[in-house]
Amino acid sequence: MGDDTMTSAVRDKVIALIAEQAMLPVGDVRADASMADLGIDSLGLVESIFAIEEAFDISVPFNANEPSASDFDISTVASVVAGVEKLIAEQKG
Amino acid sequence: MRRVVITGQGTINALADTVAGTFEAFREGRCGIGPLEMRDVDRLAIQIGGQVKGYDPHAEFNRQEISLYDRFTQFTLHAAREAIGQSGLTFEGALAADSGVILGTSGGGLNTQDENYRAVYEEGKNRVHPFVVPKLMNNAATSHVSMRYNLKGPSFTVATACASSNHAMGQAFQFIRSGMATVMITGGSESMLCFGGVKAWEGLRVMSKDACRPFSANRNGMVQGEGAAIFVMEEYDHARKRGAEILAEVVGFAMTSDASDIVMPSRQGAARAMTGALRDARLNASDVGYINAHGTGTAANDKTECAAVSDAFGAHADDLMISSTKSMHGHVIGGTGAIELLACIMALREAVIAPTIGYEEPDPECALDVVPNEAREASVDTVLSNAFAFGGLNAVLALQAV
Numbered sequence: 235m236g237d238d239t240m241t242s243a244v245r246d247k248v249i250a251l252i253a254e255q256a257m258l259p260v261g262d263v264r265a266d267a268s269m270a271d272l273g274i275d276s277l278g279l280v281e282s283i284f285a286i287e288e289a290f291d292i293s294v295p296f297n298a299n300e301p302s303a304s305d306f307d308i309s310t311v312a313s314v315v316a317g318v319e320k321l322i323a324e325q326k327g
Numbered sequence: 328m329r330r331v332v333i334t335g336q337g338t339i340n341a342l343a344d345t346v347a348g349t350f351e352a353f354r355e356g357r358c359g360i361g362p363l364e365m366r367d368v369d370r371l372a373i374q375i376g377g378q379v380k381g382y383d384p385h386a387e388f389n390r391q392e393i394s395l396y397d398r399f400t401q402f403t404l405h406a407a408r409e410a411i412g413q414s415g416l417t418f419e420g421a422l423a424a425d426s427g428v429i430l431g432t433s434g435g436g437l438n439t440q441d442e443n444y445r446a447v448y449e450e451g452k453n454r455v456h457p458f459v460v461p462k463l464m465n466n467a468a469t470s471h472v473s474m475r476y477n478l479k480g481p482s483f484t485v486a487t488a489c490a491s492s493n494h495a496m497g498q499a500f501q502f503i504r505s506g507m508a509t510v511m512i513t514g515g516s517e518s519m520l521c522f523g524g525v526k527a528w529e530g531l532r533v534m535s536k537d538a539c540r541p542f543s544a545n546r547n548g549m550v551q552g553e554g555a556a557i558f559v560m561e562e563y564d565h566a567r568k569r570g571a572e573i574l575a576e577v578v579g580f581a582m583t584s585d586a587s588d589i590v591m592p593s594r595q596g597a598a599r600a601m602t603g604a605l606r607d608a609r610l611n612a613s614d615v616g617y618i619n620a621h622g623t624g625t626a627a628n629d630k631t632e633c634a635a636v637s638d639a640f641g642a643h644a645d646d647l648m649i650s651s652t653k654s655m656h657g658h659v660i661g662g663t664g665a666i667e668l669l670a671c672i673m674a675l676r677e678a679v680i681a682p683t684i685g686y687e688e689p690d691p692e693c694a695l696d697v698v699p700n701e702a703r704e705a706s707v708d709t710v711l712s713n714a715f716a717f718g719g720l721n722a723v724l725a726l727q728a729v
Contacts, residue, residue: 276627277590280532298532299548299626 244322245315247289252311255282265312272311279308286314292321330563331503332729333672334571335416337409339402340554340656340666341377345409349666350673352655353681354702359656360539360550367522373534376520377552377657395458396471397436398518402555402662403468404475407512411476414559415571416510418477427480427508428472429499430557431491431515433661434524435484436463441523472512472557480508489621490582491515492556492664493714493722497580499560500724509562514665516555525551531590533625539658541622541651542629542697544688549623552657556665573729575672578709579608585719592628592715597621597635600721604711605639608725612640615647615725616707617674619667620697621715622651622683623658630692632713637695648705650698654684664714668724671710675728678706 253260256272263272269279276298283294294317295304306321307313338345341359342352352359362368363376384393384401396404418426439462446452461467466484473482481502485495492515499513519525528534528551535548566573581603585596605612621632629651637644652670653659659666670681679702686699708728715721 277588280530283532284530296532297535297547299535299546303547 244319248286248315248318249311251285251289252282252314255285263311265310267311268309286318290318290322292318292325294321328504329506331500331560331577332563332566333558333574333577334561334566335410335412335414335559336556336574336669336672337406337413338554338556338666338669339379339382339405340556340659341379341552342656344382344405346669349669350677353652353670353673354679356682356684356701357655358684359552363520363525365520365522371522371525371529373525373529373536375536375550376525377550377659378520379553394456395462397439397462397467399432399434399436399516399555400468400471402518402553403430403516403557404471406514406516406555406557407472407476410557410559411512414561416559422509423477423479425480425508426478426510427482427502428469428478428512429481429483429485429495429502430469430472430513431485431487431493431495431661431664432465432468432517433486433488433491434517434519435465436467437519437524438521439463441521444523468516476512478512486661487720487722488716488718489658489660489663490714490716490720490722491661493712493724494582496558496664496668496724497582497722500577500580503560503562509565511560512557513560514555514557515662517660517662518553519660520551520553535624538685539624539654540685540687541620541624541654541683542633542690542693543686544690546624546626546629549625549653550657552653552659554656554659554666555662556669558665558668575675575726576729577724578727579604579610579725580723581607582720582722585721587719590717592631593719594631594634594638596719596721597632597713597715598638600723601635601639601711601713604723604725610709610725613643614709615640615711616705617671617680617710618647618649619670619710619712620649620651621713622653624651624653628715630690632715633693633695644695648680648696648698648703650681650683652681664712664722668712671712671726674707674710675726678704680705
């Protein structure tokens with residue numbers, strides 16, 4: 235499996251998890267959307283991160299009190315995908 | 328309506344196993360939060376807490392008692408002994424029938440549950456100790472206090488997460504005020520610092536890994552504590568007639584529900600609880616000199632609570648003191664309101680305001696006098712104690728010096 239294939243598999247899985255949390259069709263989860271755009275509140279965000287950790291067997295550094303303190307960027311769907319890819323590389327590499 | 332006073336107080340918490348020791352720690356601004364000591368702590372992401380250390384149950388209870396008392400019940404009985412001992416009351420005849428116990432806890436016998444789930448699930452055992460149920464039930468502590476001190480009146484346990492103790496004490500107050508009871512033993516306890524208890528909290532991503540810094544701009548979450556505080560509430564004339572030492576008067580109580588979110592606090596719900604307590608006590612906002620804050624050290628609570636204080640007190644919000652002692656003893660969940668009421672009584676009786684320690688950076692969204700880092704000598708005669716629970720259930724008590 236080439237890097238591009240793996241990356242797109244990660245992206246597809248993250249988007250599927252976010253879509254499930256947002257109760258939206260996968261096609262409605264745009265890369266530039268924020269969690270708030272998708273109707274995901276703080277509790278939904280924490281649940282999404284848990285789902286990501288479980289799906290990829292990684293640990294995501296995230297404290298709801300200071301969401302910007304870690305370098306896991308939750309500002310958009312694309313940034314979450316990038317963050318997950320980085321964590322997979324660091325923790326599973 | 329009858330007046331209600333406090334004639335006894337007792338505690339055990341991360342700071343001390345007596346009220347005097349706790350007051351000393353409050354005065355010194357001492358931190359009781361440190362590394363957790365428990366099985367499998369290395370598997371926890373959060374490894375600090377306000378744990379009661381150096382406590383030996385065998386020094387206080389015999390073998391049969393320990394087989395029936397979860398740690399939260401042990402803490403309760405420890406604190407009840409100090410409180411009832413101070414009150415000088417014994418419960419016999421009509422007084423026993425007219426006196427009861429209302430306590431708060433959230434997790435109840437969580438250590439017992441944790442140990443026994445581990446035994447059957449992890450260790451594969453097919454048999455558990457016969458007393459698991461009477462040990463873990465949330466009302467166990469209430470029942471053991473009633474049994475030990477012969478309290479035969481209205482008794483039950485209240486579970487409203489982080490407001491459990493305040494709801495319990497508010498009920499005890501109302502029972503005496505309305506004539507349903509003469510004396511009530513009240514307060515609360517919690518012992519959630521076991522692997523499962525901390526692991527569950529970790530999941531919510533609101534815990535700090537290093538310190539509880541309420542109202543400080545760099546706060547990063549709550550820190551769990553454990554312990555108990557117990558009070559003897561007594562009808563005023565009854566206390567006066569027997570010449571009891573009166574520690575404080577409970578003058579008002581209010582409770583509200585946010586009806587909005589299961590974890591996020593509400594400015595309006597919190598403000599309504601504070602103004603409700605003032606109204607119940609027939610006080611003006613300007614009478615209040617000190618508020619013991621809920622002050623969990625989370626981003627959400629502290630700014631919401633400060634905004635609610637501004638709403639409830641208007642310009643007077645800038646003149647009163649508000650501190651969070653959770654910075655010292657941790658968040659004792661269902662027992663926290665009881666332990667924090669000690670700081671209120673210390674303010675009224677000793678004219679010392681317990682500080683908010685760990686305060687490092689001002690937060691414009693928490694721009695009140697939070698008594699940062701050092702206790703302050705200040706005479707106050709009216710205080711509030713706030714508790715705002717997950718689930719949006721708020722309970723505020725008002726106390727005055729007598």
